[in-house]
Amino acid sequence: xKYVDEFRDGNAARVLAxxxxxxxxxxxxxxxxxxxGGHTHTIFRCGVPDLLPDNVQMMHxxxxxxxxxxxxxxxxxxxxxxxxxxxLCSYGDMLRVPGSQRMSLQKAKGQGADVRMLYSPADALAIxxxxxxRQVVFFAIGFExxxxxxxxxxxQADQQALRNFSVxxxxxxxxxxxxxxxxxxxxxGRSILEGLIGPGHVSLIIGSNPYRQLVDDYxxxxxxxxxxxxxxxxxxxRLIGLVNQGCCTVENQYTxxxxxxxxxxxxxxxxxxxxxxxxxxxxxxGEMPASALRIKKRYAHLDAESRFDLTDSAGLxxxxxxxxxxxxxxxxxxxxxxxxxxxxxxxxxxSCMVSSEGACAAYYTYxxxxxxxx
Amino acid sequence: xxxxxxxxxxxPDQYKQTLVNFLAGDRNYMKPDLAHGVIEMAxxxxxxxxxxxxxxxxxKHFDNRWLQQKQDHATLQTEAGRLAMSTDSHVVSPLFFPxxxxxxxxxxxxxxxxxxxxxxxLYLSAGFVLEEGFPLxxxxxxxxxxxxxxxxxxxxxxxxxxxxxxKGKADGxxxxxxxxxxxxxxxxxxxTRICPGDKILINGPIGNHGVxxxxxxxxxxxxxxxRSDLQPLNHLVAAMTEAVxxxxxxxxxxxxxVAASLNELAHQGGFAMSLEEAALKIDDSVRAxxxxxxxxxxxxxxxGKLLAFCAPEDADRLLQxxxxxxxGRNTTVIGEVQVGQAGVVSLNTRFGGKRxxxxxxxxxxPRIC
Numbered sequence: 001x002k003y004v005d006e007f008r009d010g011n012a013a014r015v016l017a018x019x020x021x022x023x024x025x026x027x028x029x030x031x032x033x034x035x036x037g038g039h040t041h042t043i044f045r046c047g048v049p050d051l052l053p054d055n056v057q058m059m060h061x062x063x064x065x066x067x068x069x070x071x072x073x074x075x076x077x078x079x080x081x082x083x084x085x086x087x088l089c090s091y092g093d094m095l096r097v098p099g100s101q102r103m104s105l106q107k108a109k110g111q112g113a114d115v116r117m118l119y120s121p122a123d124a125l126a127i128x129x130x131x132x133x134r135q136v137v138f139f140a141i142g143f144e145x146x147x148x149x150x151x152x153x154x155x156q157a158d159q160q161a162l163r164n165f166s167v168x169x170x171x172x173x174x175x176x177x178x179x180x181x182x183x184x185x186x187x188x189g190r191s192i193l194e195g196l197i198g199p200g201h202v203s204l205i206i207g208s209n210p211y212r213q214l215v216d217d218y219x220x221x222x223x224x225x226x227x228x229x230x231x232x233x234x235x236x237x238r239l240i241g242l243v244n245q246g247c248c249t250v251e252n253q254y255t256x257x258x259x260x261x262x263x264x265x266x267x268x269x270x271x272x273x274x275x276x277x278x279x280x281x282x283x284x285x286g287e288m289p290a291s292a293l294r295i296k297k298r299y300a301h302l303d304a305e306s307r308f309d310l311t312d313s314a315g316l317x318x319x320x321x322x323x324x325x326x327x328x329x330x331x332x333x334x335x336x337x338x339x340x341x342x343x344x345x346x347x348x349x350x351s352c353m354v355s356s357e358g359a360c361a362a363y364y365t366y367x368x369x370x371x372x373x374x
Numbered sequence: 375x376x377x378x379x380x381x382x383x384x385x386p387d388q389y390k391q392t393l394v395n396f397l398a399g400d401r402n403y404m405k406p407d408l409a410h411g412v413i414e415m416a417x418x419x420x421x422x423x424x425x426x427x428x429x430x431x432x433x434k435h436f437d438n439r440w441l442q443q444k445q446d447h448a449t450l451q452t453e454a455g456r457l458a459m460s461t462d463s464h465v466v467s468p469l470f471f472p473x474x475x476x477x478x479x480x481x482x483x484x485x486x487x488x489x490x491x492x493x494x495x496l497y498l499s500a501g502f503v504l505e506e507g508f509p510l511x512x513x514x515x516x517x518x519x520x521x522x523x524x525x526x527x528x529x530x531x532x533x534x535x536x537x538x539x540x541k542g543k544a545d546g547x548x549x550x551x552x553x554x555x556x557x558x559x560x561x562x563x564x565x566t567r568i569c570p571g572d573k574i575l576i577n578g579p580i581g582n583h584g585v586x587x588x589x590x591x592x593x594x595x596x597x598x599x600x601r602s603d604l605q606p607l608n609h610l611v612a613a614m615t616e617a618v619x620x621x622x623x624x625x626x627x628x629x630x631x632v633a634a635s636l637n638e639l640a641h642q643g644g645f646a647m648s649l650e651e652a653a654l655k656i657d658d659s660v661r662a663x664x665x666x667x668x669x670x671x672x673x674x675x676x677x678g679k680l681l682a683f684c685a686p687e688d689a690d691r692l693l694q695x696x697x698x699x700x701x702g703r704n705t706t707v708i709g710e711v712q713v714g715q716a717g718v719v720s721l722n723t724r725f726g727g728k729r730x731x732x733x734x735x736x737x738x739x740p741r742i743c
Contacts, residue, residue, distance in 0.1 A: 001661050010652070010726045017726070047727015229725050346416070346423075346735035356668060367730035 007228030008046070016233040017051040023240045030056045031192065032239055033329060035178060036199035037064030037357025038227055044366040046229040056240065062177055062284060062327040063199055064357040065142040066093045070281045072315025073170055074099035077139050080168060081105060081113035084308050087131060089116045089124040090139035093355040096348060100313060105139075121153045128157070128165040137304045138167045145201040147171045147293065148266040151273045154295070154302050168304040169295050172280065174202045175210050176291035180282065181328060182218045192329075195239040197232070198224035200254045205270075207262025211250045219248050226254040273299055283317070283351060284327030323350035326359050333360040340364060406430055420629025420675075421734045425638065444642065445565070446487040446626070449557065458491035460484055461552040467741045469512065469546055472586045473601030477519035479677065479743060480549040482606050483628070485527045489608035490624045490680065492563045492615050493555035495527065501535040501550040508546050516547065527606035529553065560619045567622040568643055572711040573689035575682040577610065577696055578603070578704035579655040580632055584674035585663050587742055600659050605678035610701040614682065617695040623683040626676070628743055630734070632708075633672040635681055636719045637733035646714025649731065651724045653708045672721075672731055675742045683711065 024030065034040055040060045043049065049058060062068050074097055081088040088105065095105040095117055109115040114134075118124060121138055128136040140150045150167060157165045178196065185192040198211055203224045211222045221242035225235035235253045242249065252258050273296060280292030295303040304310075317324065321343070322336035333339050333352065343349040345361050352358035356365070406417070406427050416423035433441055440448040447460035464480040474482075481498065488495035500520065504513070524531055531551075557563075582603040589598045607626065615621060627635040632654075640647050656664075656671050664671050678701070684692050689707055696702035719731040 001658050001665075004661070004665065008725055010724050013726045045723075045729060046725040047723045047729045048725070050727040051725075344735070365730070365732050367732065 004228070007226070007230045009230065012230055013051060013233060016230065016237055020051075020056070020233070020237045020240060021053055023237060023244065024053045024056060025244060026055065028055065030194050030240055030243060031059055032056065032195045032197060032236060033059040033061045033181070033193050034197040034225075034232070035061035035063040035174065036197075036202070037061075037067065037355065037359075038201065039197060039199070039225065039232060040064075040359055040362050041356055042227055042229055042232060044362040047366075048229055048232055051233065052236070056236065059193065059329040060326075060359040060362075061181065061196075061329065062282070063143065063174070063202075064352070064355050064359075065146070065172070066097055066355040067323065067327060067351045067358045068172060068177070068282045068284065069094075069097070069141060069170055069351065070283045070315055071099050071317055072281070072313045074104070075313035075315055076310045077105060077168060078103055078108050078113075079310055079313075080137050080139075080304065080308060081108045081115050082111065084135070085114070086135040086137045086304075086308075087114045087116060087127060088137050088139055089118050089121075089127060091119075091141070092117045094139060094141060097351050097354050098318075098349060100315060102318075102349070121149050122156075125153050125156055125160075125162070125165065128162055132164060134164060135307075136165050137308075138165075139170070140167050141170045143172055143174050143199070143202050144205045144270075145199075147270050147274065148205060148263070151266075151269040154273045154299060155269070157302055158299065166302050166304040166307050167295060169274070169293060171274065171293040172282065173291055173293070174199060174206070175214060176288050177282065177285065178211075178214055179217075180285040180288050180291070182214075182220075186218060193220055194243045195220055196222045197235050197239065198222045198250075200224060200226050200231070200258065203252075203254065203258040203262065205263050205266050207260050208250050208252045208258055209260050209262075215248045215250055221248055222250050224250070224252045224254050224258055226257065272296075282327075284324035318349050321350040323352045323360070326350075326352050333363040336360070416735055420634050423735050443564075444638075445491070447491045447493075449491060454556070455559065456493075456557040457554055458488050458493035458495075458557050459552065459554045460487035460491075461550065462487055463548060463550040464743060465545070465548050465741050466587065466743050467545060468587070468590050469516070471590050471602060472599075473582075474604040474677070475516060475519050476547060476549055477516035478523040479604060480551045481520050481523035481527060481529070481531075482604055482677065483743060484551040484553040485529055486607045486626045486677075486680070488553040488555045489606075489611045490563070490626055491555075491557055492561035492611065492621075492624070493557040494612060495529050495553045495555040495608055497532045497554055498524065498529050499533045499535075499550075499552045500531050502537065503544055503548040503550075504536065504538045505544040505546050506538055506541040513547065516549075520549075523606070527608055558615065561615055561621075563621065563623050565623050565639055565642060568639060568645070568683045568711055569622075570645055570711050570713045571686055572622055572683045573686055573707050574636075574647065574649070574709045574711065575684070575689070575692060575696065575705055575707050576627075576632065576654075577607075577680055577682075577702040578678075579657045579660065580627070580676055580679060581656055581660045581664065581671035581674040583628075583677040584631070584742055585660050585669075587675075588667075589663070596663070598659055598663065600657070600663065603676055603678035605701055607678065607680050607701060610696065610699050611680070613695055613699050614692060614702075618684060618688045618692045620688055621682060621684045621692065625681045627679055627681055628677060629675050631671070631673040631675055632679075632681065633670075633719070633731045634733065636731070637717070640711075640719050641717040641733065643711075644716040646712045646716070647709055647719045648712050648714075649709035649719065649721045651721055653706045655704055655706060673734060677743065686710075 124138040274293040325331040352360035696705035
């Protein structure tokens with residue numbers, strides 16, 4: 001298939017793998033983190049680790065929107081659907097994430113809540129038009145990638161003066177999450193990573209510039225990468241080169257999509273409708289200042305958090321679930337005693353087992369990490 | 375190679391045992407709870423959930439040597455020869471889809487199940503469950519389509535049944551068909567004949583049926599020219615078994631796709647299988663859809679495909695015969711059976727890596743056939 005096969009070519013992969021092998025110094029470790037869950041999925045699906053030398057280790061970052069949402073936000077969505085009887089719309093994966101007492105939106109649906117799965121946020125507006133007597137709430141999640149589409153439906157709902165539509169905003173930001181991973185290590189004087197693969201789709205929106213401060217603060221190189229396996233191999237090759245040179249800079253491998261400034265029009269739209277929250281809780285990373293967005297006061301009529309009285313649930317994770325440590329790359333999915341036993345993609349306990357972008361789901365599906373298993 | 379080193383050395387090794395147990399087939403948590411559980415869509419989807427339900431309930435109570443074969447058909451010894459018998463209920467939604475409808479599907483579905491035994495299907499029964507209010511014009515279209523399909527496959531519908539339920543108690547029409555046919559003396563197709571070294575062939579690109587159905591589902595309407603691969607396979611099977619009577623086994627990878635069929639066989643037989651991604655054909659239009667929706671074509675249903683297992687020395691001849699047949703023009707050898715770890719199906723990616731092809735709990739798309 002045009003523009004896909006070119007980026008999955010086995011011969012080109014072998015050449016790149018040889019170049020990586022030649023670049024790697026045998027006497028050192030290269031711990032490279034791919035921030036984005038989309039990258040994690042590609043790495044496992046295409047068997048990228050099989051092409052890497054043993055001392056190059058891929059570590060999996062928290063860049064999976066479904067995974068990082070804390071239990072209490074899921075509880076709030078369930079409350080909107082069950083108690084406030086709204087039509088709650090969200091993306092498919094979000095329906096299956098368990099909240100407190102393993103209650104999910106899917107289970108709420110089984111109890112009579114009106115929960116709809118969407119492929120596009122624009123469908124939520126259509127549902128609001130079709131159901132003028134019902135309140136319709138779009139459960140918005142995701143990093144900078146999915147924020148502009150949410151801004152667009154806020155804009156349209158505002159222009160159309162829709163009275164029965166609001167957004168439950170859970171959009172989070174990438175650079176603070178990278179800090180959330182690196183800052184605790186810096187404070188304790190440990191080194192946990194030699195380099196970072198920057199997310200491609202996020203950078204399409206925010207550009208590659210926001211990473212500059214990060215490389216200065218944490219002294220490691222960042223290469224923004226595309227999503228095809230050859231993109232990733234090329235980024236890994238470049239990252240290893242930068243590590244060897246001791247060069248802490250930002251580079252952009254994904255030049256066919258990402259610019260330094262990013263998508264200015266999208267950024268403008270985001271700043272029209274959203275502002276920074278003082279603080280937001282992330283699963284695994286805890287409370288982090290200025291790490292998420294909320295809807296501006298001026299558009300409070302479109303903000304589900306203003307419109308509905310939501311209980312602040314304690315939102316406790318299952319005690320045995322290791323998702324928080326997996327999200328910090330502190331543990332492997334297979335180190336969790338629930339993994340593959342009571343927690344599977346069909347019946348997930350932790351969020352990282354739900355989405356295909358979650359590290360646990362990738363390990364389970366492609367059985368990676370169990371040496372010699374396939 | 376180790377993929378990741380824990381930043382903080384965390385957990386005792388006993389937890390790693392979890393994965394080892396899992397890989398060794400400790401899948402007890404999948405067992406249905408027959409006292410308190412309820413039927414889920416997954417129980418009809420051709421994945422592990424369905425296999426468990428069959429084992430724990432149907433096989434347990436109907437226990438006999440025919441069912442224990444765990445095939446889509448039974449082989450019955452009669453004075454006239456070995457009779458193959460198979461039954462299949464069809465609940466596909468929507469009823470009409472690009473490349474077919476529930477009528478042609480109900481004929482070819484059973485014809486193909488009988489054909490996988492090596493038999494030429496002869497006679498079919500057809501049982502209809504009709505919903506009150508269902509348009510007769512639609513029923514007429516479906517029955518005419520069944521008649522045309524029966525002619526194409528060379529079978530006759532010789533008995534039937536019609537039941538009507540109140541409006542809302544069924545979704546339009548459901549059709550059950552049962553088929554019989556005689557297996558030629560010379561053939562011995564059985565999963566027990568599959569052995570390490572066997573080559574695995576498939577008669578063309580995968581995923582078309584599932585994606586064609588998906589393209590007509592209400593909340594996912596997209597424009598495409600993708601048609602179901604629905605077709606009778608008995609003529610192709612006749613050509614294959616005539617040329618290579620020593621063929622080991624045939625299976626049509628319907629619900630759950632190629633992945634479910636191969637996993638089930640690898641699990642039952644206690645061997646491993648290895649596939650070559652580069653040899654798996656997928657139509658460009660199907661690939662475009664699965665790329666966009668994040669689906670894996672290995673798990674998507676087919677209705678006109680068969681997987682053939684044969685000794686390596688027979689593979690070239692079988693490939694030629696299949697490629698020379700209209701229903702097998704795009705046949706490729708997609709992999710082989712290996713000694714390896716029991717029940718493990720792996721894929722050598724086009725990219726040069728290797729990954730597991732998991733046996734999933736359920737099919738991502740319900741009511742596909």
